[in-house]
Structures are given as structure tokens and as C-alpha cells.
Amino acid sequence: MDELEFLKQDWKRQEADLPVVSTDSIYEMTHKRSSSLMKWLLYVSIFEFVFWTFLNVLGINAEQIDKFKELHLLEFDIVLTIIQYAVLGFFIYCFYKTYKEVETTSSTRKLMKNILRVRKIVNAYVIYNLAMVILVSIVVFVASAAYDPKFDSLYVIDPDGSKHLPLSIIATFTGFILIFTLVIWLFYKLLYGILLKRLKDNYKKLSKLEMEE
Amino acid sequence: MDPQLEKQFVTQLEANQNIVHKICRLYTHDRESHNDLFQEITIQLFKAYPKFRGDAKFSTWMYRVALNTAITLYRKKKRSIPTTDYDNVMFKIASTEYDNTVEEQLKLMYAAIRQLNDIDKALVFLYLEDKPYSEISETLGISEVNARVKMNRVKSKLKDLLNV
Numbered sequence: 149m150d151e152l153e154f155l156k157q158d159w160k161r162q163e164a165d166l167p168v169v170s171t172d173s174i175y176e177m178t179h180k181r182s183s184s185l186m187k188w189l190l191y192v193s194i195f196e197f198v199f200w201t202f203l204n205v206l207g208i209n210a211e212q213i214d215k216f217k218e219l220h221l222l223e224f225d226i227v228l229t230i231i232q233y234a235v236l237g238f239f240i241y242c243f244y245k246t247y248k249e250v251e252t253t254s255s256t257r258k259l260m261k262n263i264l265r266v267r268k269i270v271n272a273y274v275i276y277n278l279a280m281v282i283l284v285s286i287v288v289f290v291a292s293a294a295y296d297p298k299f300d301s302l303y304v305i306d307p308d309g310s311k312h313l314p315l316s317i318i319a320t321f322t323g324f325i326l327i328f329t330l331v332i333w334l335f336y337k338l339l340y341g342i343l344l345k346r347l348k349d350n351y352k353k354l355s356k357l358e359m360e361e
Numbered sequence: 362m363d364p365q366l367e368k369q370f371v372t373q374l375e376a377n378q379n380i381v382h383k384i385c386r387l388y389t390h391d392r393e394s395h396n397d398l399f400q401e402i403t404i405q406l407f408k409a410y411p412k413f414r415g416d417a418k419f420s421t422w423m424y425r426v427a428l429n430t431a432i433t434l435y436r437k438k439k440r441s442i443p444t445t446d447y448d449n450v451m452f453k454i455a456s457t458e459y460d461n462t463v464e465e466q467l468k469l470m471y472a473a474i475r476q477l478n479d480i481d482k483a484l485v486f487l488y489l490e491d492k493p494y495s496e497i498s499e500t501l502g503i504s505e506v507n508a509r510v511k512m513n514r515v516k517s518k519l520k521d522l523l524n525v
Contacts, residue, residue, distance in 0.1 A: 151519060152488060155470050159383075159489040166382040169399065174371045174378075177403040353367070
């Protein structure tokens with residue numbers, strides 16, 4: 149006799165023995181995507197960490213260090229790098245913690261709370277980075293203006309012998325910072341924006357579910 | 362997905378969840394991976410649901426998506442299927458009326474099926490589900506003739522495995 153025919157009989161009988169998943173559990177599963185989105189946020193932040201480390205390592209050479217010394221920025225650069233890594237490490241830790249929580253939670257409300265938290269973390273991180281870009285640009289500009297010999301030719305000598313930078317130079321510099329900040333902002337918008345938008349959509353669906361209940 | 366559609370999906374999945382459980386039993390060998398696969402299939406079905414137009418039966422569509430998910434995951438993980446743990450795996454021999462010989466034979470058969478490759482497993486699954494070849498071919502995306510030929514090969518493969 150056909151073995152499979154024989155098995156077919158048992159196959160039908162085993163249906164009574166199958167596990168049953170409740171409606172609530174199915175709902176939860178459909179929203180588990182939040183956890184995979186958060187995993188991606190974690191990956192992106194780690195990627196960023198590696199990327200900046202790579203750039204930093206590439207940028208370290210004797211010439212660069214001399215340049216920093218000349219501009220009196222070496223200490224500033226060292227402190228800044230330490231702060232930058234500490235902050236990045238802290239954000240990675242936050243992403244990891246939320247991701248782990250989301251992965252193990254079965255409560256919709258908790259999931260929603262965590263989605264909001266992740267959005268806050270990302271926003272804080274982006275704002276921190278933009279603020280740093282502006283701060284560093286200003287510090288580098290001021291230091292260059294004070295110590296870089298190339299800047300000497302740009303100064304205007306006043307009749308009383310004192311010197312100052314013309315307004316046009318300062319305006320160009322301000323414009324440059326704004327454009328640079330905008331580029332960095334767009335970069336983050338692209339890097340984290342897509343994931344955040346999906347999380348937001350998921351959040352909306354979850355809140356509708358909560359209201360229906 | 363709008364909440365109405367989502368509700369509809371959840372209701373339909375709940376009613377047809379047996380199909381997914383049976384696939385999970387065939388492609389996994391402990392409760393944890395069973396649950397993982399169930400969840401993964403649910404997510405894939407949920408993602409694909411807006412494209413389900415209702416021109417096929419929900420269950421037929423479900424067979425297709427669920428089996429594809431199981432096959433893809435199975436390939437990704439390239440799980441080596443242990444052949445020694447079939448005694449305590451998810452398969453329980455359904456009836457207690459069987460005598461020991463029958464029970465033993467069923468165990469051996471389930472163990473043999475576990476050793477089949479991913480596509481052959483899907484074929485056996487649909488066969489055990491009593492699906493006609495027309496539906497098997499549609500679900501697996503192969504021609505009906507091909508499905509019959511493959512099924513015959515699987516049968517002899519199983520015979521070989523059982524006679525070793």
C-alpha cells in the first residue's frame with residue numbers, strides 16, 4: 149500500500165492536537181515589525197559609529213596634527229573626539245536597550261511607549277549632531293581667523309590701526325555653515341527618516357487598535 | 362493597512378491557522394522554532410494581504426505564502442534536520458488506538474519526511490492535505506505534470522529512506 153495514503157489518515161487525525169493562537173496574539177504578531185525596525189535603527193547607529201571611526205582613523209596623520217597645533221585646536225579636537233564617541237556609544241546603548249525591550253514585550257501599550265521613546269532618542273541625536281556641526285564650524289573659523297596666516301590677507305585694516313574681518317567674509321562663512329548643516333540634516337533625514345516614518349505608521353495603527361479595544 | 366482590512370485579515374487567519382501550524386510542524390523541530398515560524402508566516406501574510414484580491418480562496422493563497430515563507434527561511438538557515446530526535450518532536454501520533462508497530466511505522470515516516478528537501482516537503486504537505494494536483498501545481502508555481510512527476514519521485518525517495 150502507498151505509505152503516504154496511510155500517513156494521510158493520521159495527518160487528518162492530528163488536527164485536533166494543533167496549538168491555537170488567539171486573536172490578540174495574531175494582532176501582536178502583525179505589529180512585531182516595530183521590533184525589526186528598531187533592530188535596523190540599532191544597525192544604522194552602529195554603521196555610523198564604524199563610519200566615523202573609519203574617517204577619523206584615515207584623517208590622523210602628522211600633517212593634520214601639526215595643522216591643529218598651529219590653530220591651537222589639538223586639545224579641542226581630542227576632547228571633542230572623546231565626547232563624540234561617548235555620545236555615540238550612549239545612543240547605541242539606548243537603541244539596543246529599547247530594541248531588547250520591544251523584542252520581549254507582548255503589551256501593545258508598552259510597544260507604543262517604546263516607539264515614542266525611540267523617536268525622541270533619534271531626534272535628540274540628530275539635534276545634538278547638528279548643534280555640534282555648528283559649534284565646531286564656529287570654533288574652527290574663529291581659530292583660523294586668529295591663527296591661520298592665510299587669513300591675514302582677508303583682514304581690513306582700520307584707520308586706527310586695528311583690523312577686522314569684512315562683513316562679506318562673515319556672511320559667506322555663515323552661509324556656508326547653514327548649507328553644511330542642511331546637508332547633514334538631509335543626511336540624517338535619509339538615514340533615519342525612513343525607519344522613523346515606518347515606526348510612526350505602526351504607532352498609528354497600534355493606537356487605533358487600542359482605541360477599538 | 363486600514364483597521365477594517367486588518368480585522369478581516371486577523372479573523373481569516375484565526376479561522377485558518379491550522380494550515381500554518383501544520384506547515385510549522387513540518388519545517389521545524391521544536392516548539393520555539395515552531396512559534397518563530399508561525400510568527401514569521403503571520404507577518405509575511407499580513408504584508409502580502411493588501412495584494413490578496415480574493416480571486417483565489419483565502420486558504421489557497423495562504424498555502425502559497427506560508428509555504429514560500431517556510432521554504433525561504435529553511436533555505437536561509439540551511440538547517441540540518443536531525444534524524445535522531447523524531448521521538449520527541451512536535452509530531453505526535455494522533456491516535457492512541459494504534460498498536461506499537463503502526464505507531465513506530467508512522468514515526469519513521471514522519472522522520473523520513475523531515476529528511477526531504479524544502480520543496481519536496483511542501484509537495485508532501487499539500488498531498489497530505491488532500492489537495493488535487495491542479496491546486497498543488499498552482500500553489501508551488503509548477504505545472505501539473507511536473508507536480509505529478511515530482512510527487513512520484515518523492516514517493517520513491519520516501520520508500521528508499523524507509524528501507525534503509
